[in-house]
Amino acid sequence: MIQFSQVTVNYGYVPGALKDINLQLRDGDFTLLIGPTGSGKSTLLRLIYMDILPSSGTVTVDKWSSYRISPRQINVLRRNIGVVFQDFKLIENMSVFDNVALPLVIEGYRRKYIIRLVRLLLDEVNMLQSERQQASTLSLGEKQRVAIARAMAKNPFVIIADEPTGNLDREASRNVLSLLERIHQNGTSVIMATHDYELIKDTPYRRIYMENGQILPPDRTFSPLNQRINLLADPQ
Amino acid sequence: MKFFFILRQTFNNLWRERTPVVATVLTICIALTILIALFEVSWTLYSQLSDLKSNLVIEVYLDPALSEKQAGTIQKQLEQYNTIERIRFISKETAADIFREEFGENITDILDENPLPISFEIRLLPEYNHPGYMSLFKKQVESISGVDEVHYRHAVIEKLEQLTEAIMVSGIFVLIILVFAMNLLIRNTIKLSVYAKRRQIEIMKILGAGNMLIRMPFILEGAFEGLIGGILSATGLIVMHKFIASSFSLVTFSLHTYKLIWVYTLSLGILIGLLTSAGSVGKFVNKIFSKK
Ligand SMILES: Nc1ncnc2c1ncn2[C@@H]1O[C@H](COP(=O)(O)OP(=O)(O)O)[C@@H](O)[C@H]1O
Numbered sequence: 001m002i003q004f005s006q007v008t009v010n011y012g013y014v015p016g017a018l019k020d021i022n023l024q025l026r027d028g029d030f031t032l033l034i035g036p037t038g039s040g041k042s043t044l045l046r047l048i049y050m051d052i053l054p055s056s057g058t059v060t061v062d063k064w065s066s067y068r069i070s071p072r073q074i075n076v077l078r079r080n081i082g083v084v085f086q087d088f089k090l091i092e093n094m095s096v097f098d099n100v101a102l103p104l105v106i107e108g109y110r111r112k113y114i115i116r117l118v119r120l121l122l123d124e125v126n127m128l129q130s131e132r133q134q135a136s137t138l139s140l141g142e143k144q145r146v147a148i149a150r151a152m153a154k155n156p157f158v159i160i161a162d163e164p165t166g167n168l169d170r171e172a173s174r175n176v177l178s179l180l181e182r183i184h185q186n187g188t189s190v191i192m193a194t195h196d197y198e199l200i201k202d203t204p205y206r207r208i209y210m211e212n213g214q215i216l217p218p219d220r221t222f223s224p225l226n227q228r229i230n231l232l233a234d235p236q
Numbered sequence: 237m238k239f240f241f242i243l244r245q246t247f248n249n250l251w252r253e254r255t256p257v258v259a260t261v262l263t264i265c266i267a268l269t270i271l272i273a274l275f276e277v278s279w280t281l282y283s284q285l286s287d288l289k290s291n292l293v294i295e296v297y298l299d300p301a302l303s304e305k306q307a308g309t310i311q312k313q314l315e316q317y318n319t320i321e322r323i324r325f326i327s328k329e330t331a332a333d334i335f336r337e338e339f340g341e342n343i344t345d346i347l348d349e350n351p352l353p354i355s356f357e358i359r360l361l362p363e364y365n366h367p368g369y370m371s372l373f374k375k376q377v378e379s380i381s382g383v384d385e386v387h388y389r390h391a392v393i394e395k396l397e398q399l400t401e402a403i404m405v406s407g408i409f410v411l412i413i414l415v416f417a418m419n420l421l422i423r424n425t426i427k428l429s430v431y432a433k434r435r436q437i438e439i440m441k442i443l444g445a446g447n448m449l450i451r452m453p454f455i456l457e458g459a460f461e462g463l464i465g466g467i468l469s470a471t472g473l474i475v476m477h478k479f480i481a482s483s484f485s486l487v488t489f490s491l492h493t494y495k496l497i498w499v500y501t502l503s504l505g506i507l508i509g510l511l512t513s514a515g516s517v518g519k520f521v522n523k524i525f526s527k528k
């Protein structure tokens with residue numbers, strides 16, 4: 001379970017990137033975080049893998065709490081979370097194989113086990129044929145699939161995807177979404193931030209709407225205001 | 237696997253920054269070579285100096301007109317000095333014997349009578365075997381009535397002592413500059429490598445990598461530079477030794493010396509590289525991420 005209670009984030013002298021957020025995300029859910037650029041989606045996600053800590057309030061992720069966590073424990077937490085980004089965050093001059101192997105190397109697994117597991121993961125995202133290729137040579141859609149394989153490597157209890165389709169075309173976007181859906185069906189929680197309303201409009205998942213660092217109340221989800229947000233979220 | 241990952245990263249860093257790495261390795265090599273050579277030269281000079289000193293005698297020549305009895309009272313006077321290890325009395329006859337041994341002729345054959353004065357050969361206690369005390373001693377003894385002259389080979393010793401000192405001082409001066417340069421260059425390659433890998437470091441942090449895994453490749457990079465610098469330095473030193481040994485047949489260097497050179501250069505090189513990089517990598521990594 002992931003819980004935000006009265007969480008506020010100020011970046012330096014810029015206040016209110018998030019304002020008094022209260023939110024609960026249950027294990028096994030697929031959650032969509034929807035809102036225009038600058039609404040605080042990334043900030044909220046960064047709190048989950050504790051890339052930043054709240055200025056006030058508490059974030060609880062599984063058995064870890066942002067209130068008193070050591071740098072060492074933050075590393076342990078991150079090794080139990082899968083993260084996917086708009087810009088993929090692959091190591092460009094390493095092979096596809098080495099990129100997916102990285103979390104397993106960090107964990108200190110044995111070579112034999114790593115080889116078997118990475119092949120399985122690459123097969124899962126349909127990238128096994130490119131395992132020797134350097135990450136920089138891949139198409140954007142392929143890069144994101146490799147990134148998802150890497151995020152899945154440690155069999156995390158939650159996958160955090162921050163606008164994973166932001167740089168992809170329609171087809172690659174659908175491909176990535178269906179991959180995340182498959183991961184969800186296998187029991188992993190998925191939290192995906194997006195401003196691509198078109199992509200997710202027919203999905204049945206829980207939607208959390210954000211604006212100006214705040215979560216909009218559920219009763220306004222289908223209000224005219226929300227229509228405006230949807231327009232903002234999907235400028236095309 | 238972690239180990240291989242670290243090694244691969246290390247060599248990747250070294251290859252990526254090869255130009256500054258070569259400059260750093262050469263500086264380490266030169267510094268180690270000078271350090272070891274300086275140590276050897278000053279050690280050789282020092283041991284020769286102490287050899288010379290321990291064989292050094294002060295010769296006290298008495299007035300030729302003095303009788304052996306009068307000489308005896310002067311010896312008593314000299315024996316009052318507790319800085320003296322021993323005194324050897326050299327009679328006129330002994331002096332003539334020495335003369336014969338050295339020049340192969342009887343002095344009494346050349347001259348009618350033995351003109352050689354009675355003298356003493358004085359050896360000072362080792363802790364007083366330095367020019368400062370010796371010149372004081374000379375002055376004091378020369379003031380004793382009946383003493384004609386006091387001699388010792390101070391010139392050679394003073395020269396040698398000055399030489400040793402000059403070599404040490406200039407060597408240490410050069411060495412300080414080189415150690416400074418070495419430190420600067422090692423830190424520079426680590427800084428460049430960390431900067432080149434900043435995105436990878438950021439990604440590894442997001443994946444939960446600990447400080448050890450993130451920093452180790454850079455620490456080993458410094459250690460490896462030290463290792464290569466050490467190997468080059470040892471090779472250079474041994475070649476120089478072979479050259480010196482073949483041009484002066486007097487000096488020979490044993491296998492033992494070569495082993496010691498390897499041990500010193502390698503362990504010093506690795507230690508310097510390791511400590512310098514380990515001491516700076518954390519700062520460079522933090523600097524990159526402090527803006528976040
Ligand atoms: N590193 C940062 N430093 C200062 N302000 C930031 C930083 N990151 C985000 N912000 C600000 O915080 C607010 C929320 O940003 P973000 O969480 O990135 O929104 P989103 O992901 O929805 O586009 C924005 O106003 C943004 O300008």
Ligand SMILES: [Mg+2]
Nearest residue numbers: 041042162163
């Ligand atoms: Mg964002």
